[in-house]
Amino acid sequence: MFRSLNDKENQRSLINLTINGKLVTAPQGQTVWAAMALAGETSTRLSPVTLKARSAYCAMGVCFECMTEINGMPNQQACLFEVKEGMDIRFQEITEQTSLLNPSDSVSTLTENVGGNHD
Amino acid sequence: MTTHKSEVLVIGGGIQGSSTAYHLAKRGVSVRVLEKDTVSRHASGVNAGGVRLLGRNLAEVELSKTAMERWQQLDDELDADTGFRARSLINIAADETDMETLRSREQQMHELGYFHEVMLDQHELRERLPHVAQHCIGGVVSEQDGYAIPFHSTQAFRIAAERIGAIFCEGEQVQSIRKVGDSWLVATETQKYQAEHLVNCAGAWADLISVMIGDNVPMSYSAPMLMITARMPHFATPVVGAVSRPLSFKQFENGTVLIGGGAKGFADRANNTTRLDYSLLASGAHHAIEFFPIMKTACINRMWSGLEAYMPDNLPVIGKSIRADKAYHAFAFSAHGFQLGPVIGEVLADLITEGESRFDLEPFRVNRYERKVL
Numbered sequence: 001m002f003r004s005l006n007d008k009e010n011q012r013s014l015i016n017l018t019i020n021g022k023l024v025t026a027p028q029g030q031t032v033w034a035a036m037a038l039a040g041e042t043s044t045r046l047s048p049v050t051l052k053a054r055s056a057y058c059a060m061g062v063c064f065e066c067m068t069e070i071n072g073m074p075n076q077q078a079c080l081f082e083v084k085e086g087m088d089i090r091f092q093e094i095t096e097q098t099s100l101l102n103p104s105d106s107v108s109t110l111t112e113n114v115g116g117n118h119d
Numbered sequence: 120m121t122t123h124k125s126e127v128l129v130i131g132g133g134i135q136g137s138s139t140a141y142h143l144a145k146r147g148v149s150v151r152v153l154e155k156d157t158v159s160r161h162a163s164g165v166n167a168g169g170v171r172l173l174g175r176n177l178a179e180v181e182l183s184k185t186a187m188e189r190w191q192q193l194d195d196e197l198d199a200d201t202g203f204r205a206r207s208l209i210n211i212a213a214d215e216t217d218m219e220t221l222r223s224r225e226q227q228m229h230e231l232g233y234f235h236e237v238m239l240d241q242h243e244l245r246e247r248l249p250h251v252a253q254h255c256i257g258g259v260v261s262e263q264d265g266y267a268i269p270f271h272s273t274q275a276f277r278i279a280a281e282r283i284g285a286i287f288c289e290g291e292q293v294q295s296i297r298k299v300g301d302s303w304l305v306a307t308e309t310q311k312y313q314a315e316h317l318v319n320c321a322g323a324w325a326d327l328i329s330v331m332i333g334d335n336v337p338m339s340y341s342a343p344m345l346m347i348t349a350r351m352p353h354f355a356t357p358v359v360g361a362v363s364r365p366l367s368f369k370q371f372e373n374g375t376v377l378i379g380g381g382a383k384g385f386a387d388r389a390n391n392t393t394r395l396d397y398s399l400l401a402s403g404a405h406h407a408i409e410f411f412p413i414m415k416t417a418c419i420n421r422m423w424s425g426l427e428a429y430m431p432d433n434l435p436v437i438g439k440s441i442r443a444d445k446a447y448h449a450f451a452f453s454a455h456g457f458q459l460g461p462v463i464g465e466v467l468a469d470l471i472t473e474g475e476s477r478f479d480l481e482p483f484r485v486n487r488y489e490r491k492v493l
Contacts, residue, residue, distance in 0.1 A: 048350050048374070075349045075418040096373050098352040100413070101249060 002037040017087040026083045033059055033066050033078035036089065044068040044078050045092035068092050120311055125151040125286070127471060128305055128314035130293055130328050133163035134269070134457060135449045136320035137276035138464025140285040141197075146472055150285045151312065152277075153305070155292035155324070156391065159273035162322050163457065165425035167345055167367065167379040168269045169358060170458045173208045173236055173261035174224075178434060178482035180233060182462050185478075187263050189461035199275035202268030206369070208358040209239070209247060211410060212257040217362035221259050235261050250354045250413045258362070266358055266369050269457055276460070296331040298443060316471050317446045323388055323426035325436075325450030333442035334485045337431055338451045342386040342393035342424040343379070344400055348417040350374035355411070366406045376417060378407050381454065384424040393424040429453040437463065437483035439470060447471065448485050 012027040019041045026035035033056045036042065043053040044066045056066035059079045066078040069090040078089070127143055129136045132154030143150040154160070170190050175183045189196070190203055212218045221238055228236055239258045244251060247260070277287060291307040296317070298304070303317040321328045326338040351374050358369040365380040382399040400422055407414040430436060433453040440446035447470055449463050456463070469476045 072416065074351075074416055094350050094352055094374065096350070098350075098374065100352045100354045101356065 001040070002034075002042070004034075004038060015083045015085050015087075017083055017085070017089060019089045020091055028083070030083050031059075031079055032068070032070065032076075032081040032083055032087070032089055035083050036068075036078060041089075041091070043091055046095060048095040051095060122304075122311040122313045123151065123288075124313045125149045126314060127151070127316040127318060128153065128303060128312055129318040129320055130305070131320035131322055131325070131450070132158035132277065132287060132289065133161065133320060133322050134159070134273040134276060134460035135163075135322075135452075135463045135467075136318070137163075137273055137280060137287075138460045139318055139320060139449070139467045140287070140464070141276045141280035141283075142464040142468035143471065144280050144283040144285040146468060148468075148472065150280075151314070152280075152285065152287045153291040153293060153307065153312065154287065154289045157289050158277045158287060159270050162425045162427040163273040163460075164270040165345075165423060166269045166343075166427075166454070166457050167369075167377055168202070168266045168272075168457065169208070169367070169369070169379075169455075170203060170265050170267050171208050171261070171358070171360075171455065172264055172458070173259065173360075174210060175455075176434060177227075177231070178479075179459070180231075182459055182466070182478055184235070185465075186459050186462035190265075190267070190458070191263065193267075193272075193275075193461060197275045197279040199271070199278060201272040201275050202266075203272070204265045204267070204372075205263055206265040206357050207247075207260055207262045208264035208360065209244070209258050209260045210360045210362050211244065211248075211251065211255050211366075212259075212362050213255055213364060213410070215256070218257050220362055221257070225259075235263065237262070247357060248355055248359065248411075250411050252410050252412055255410065260357070264358060266371075267457075272457070272460070276464070293328060293331070296328070301445075303446070315445060317443075318467055318471075319446070319448045320450060322450055323386070323428045325428055325448070329436075329448060329450075329485065332440050332446045332448075334440050334448070335489075336436060336451075336485055337488050338428050338436075339431075340386050340388055340426055340428050342384040343427055343454050344382050344384045344395055344403075344422065344424040346378050346400055346404070346419050346422040348376040348378070349420050351376055351413070351417060354413050359410070361406075361410060364406055364410070365403065366410055368407055375420070376414075378403060380406060386424075386426055388426060391426075393426060395422055395424060397422075427452075427454050431488065435459075435483055436485045437466060438476075438480040438485065441484070441486045 070076040323340040367379040385394040428451040
C-alpha cells in the first residue's frame with residue numbers, strides 16, 4: 001500500500017475529487033497519480049495492446065504509462081497533473097474493440113465536460 | 120565501367136514508378152528503376168493513404184474508376200498486404216451552398232453516365248456517421264472508396280515487380296541524361312545506364328528530370344501535412360471529407376485517426392526535408408472538431424509531411440514526352456496520385472509496348488501550359 005512520506009501534506013488545504021467514481025480528498029499540489037496511489041486506485045489504464053492494466057512506471061512524465069482519463073479527456077499523464085477541485089479521474093479503457101458506433105452506446109464522459117479543469 | 124542495359128529505365132521509385140515496373144515486367148519487358156533515396160521514401164510512403172474515386176476531376180474519372188476496380192483485388196494480384204479497406208468515402212455538406220454544389224455535380228456526373236457518387240440527406244448521413252455534428256445537413260458517398268497503407272502498397276508493387284524480374288537500384292540519383300542514337304544514356308555518380316525507353320516518375324523532383332529529357336514544365340512542389348491521434352473509440356467507419364472545408368480524416372482499425380486536409384508545411388527539396396506549420400495543423404484540428412465534436416477528446420501523437428509535386432491545374436502530367444522520342448512522364452499528381460498507382464503503371468506499359476493508351480491523356484499533356492502564340 002502507498003503512503004505519503006510528507007506529513008506536512010496533511011496540513012495543506014484539501015481538494016475534493018473523484019477517482020473511478022469514488023469520492024477522495026487530496027492535499028493541494030499533489031499529483032493525480034499520487035492521489036490515485038494513496039486512494040488504492042493504482043491502475044491508470046488498460047493497455048490496448050496486451051489488454052492488461054497499466055500504472056505509473058517512471059512517475060515523472062517520461063514513460064507515458066500512467067495515461068488516464070481526466071475530466072473526460074483521455075491520454076492524460078496522471079503523474080504530471082495536479083489535483084483540482086471537482087476533478088473526475090477514470091481508469092482509461094480504450095482498446096481496438098472500443099466502439100461508439102452504435103447510437104445507443106453511452107458516450108459516457110467523453111465529449112461532455114471536456115476541457116473542464118485542466119490547464 | 121560497365122553500362123547497365125535494360126529495355127526500359129524508370130526514374131523514381133514511388134508508387135507510379137513501382138507500378139510501371141510491375142506492369143512492364145509482367146509483359147516480359149526488362150525494366151530497371153533508379154531511386155535516388157529508397158523506394159517509397161517520399162510522397163508515396165507518407166501520404167494519407169486515401170483511395171478515393173469520389174469528387175475526381177472529370178479528366179481523371181475513367182483512370183480513377185479503373186484503378187478502383189484494381190484496388191478491390193490488389194492484395195491477391197500482388198500477393199501482398201496493401202492494407203486496403205473498402206470503407207466508403209463521404210464528403211460532408213455543412214450548409215445549403217454545399218448541397219447545391221453537390222446537386223450540380225450529381226447532374227453533371229449523371230449526364231456523363233457516372234453513377235458512383237450518391238447523395239445523402241441528413242438522416243442518411245447521420246446513419247453512416249452517427250457522431251457527425253448537428254449542423255451537417257447531408258453529403259455524398261462513393262461506396263468502393265477507402266484507404267490503404269501507402270508504404271506497404273508501394274512496397275507491394277516493388278516486391279511483386281522484383282519477383283518477375285524488375286531491378287530496383289536505390290541510392291542512385293540521376294546526374295545526366297543524354298540521347299545517343301536510339302538509346303537513352305543515364306549517369307549517376309558511380310554508374311551508367313542505357314535503355315531504349317525512359318520513364319519519368321520522379322515526383323517532387325520530376326521537373327528536373329523533365330528538363331533533362333527536353334520538356335519544360337511549370338511544376339511546383341510542396342509539403343502537405345498530416346497528423347495522427349492516439350487510439351480513440353471507434354466512431355467513424357467511412358473515410359471522411361468535406362465539400363468546401365479543408366477536412367479529411369479516417370479512423371483505422373486500431374482506433375487511431377489520421378487527419379489531413381491539405382494544409383501545407385515548408386518544403387526543402389534540396390535537402391530532402393520538410394518543416395511543419397503548426398498553426399495550420401492546429402486549424403486543421405479545429406475543423407475536425409467542428410465536424411465531429413468527439414474529436415475534442417483526440418490526442419495528437421505524431422505529425423509529419425512529405426514532398427509532393429503539383430501542377431497549376433492540380434492535374435498530373437501523364438503521357439509521352441513532346442520533345443523526345445521514347446520518353447514518358449507520370450508525375451505531379453498534386454496530392455491525389457496514390458489511388459491512381461495501379462492504373463498508371465498499366466497506362467505507361469501500354470504507351471511503351473503498344474504505343475498508345477486506351478485512356479484520354481490529352482488533359483495531362485506535359486506541354487499544356489506552353490503558349491501557342493507569343
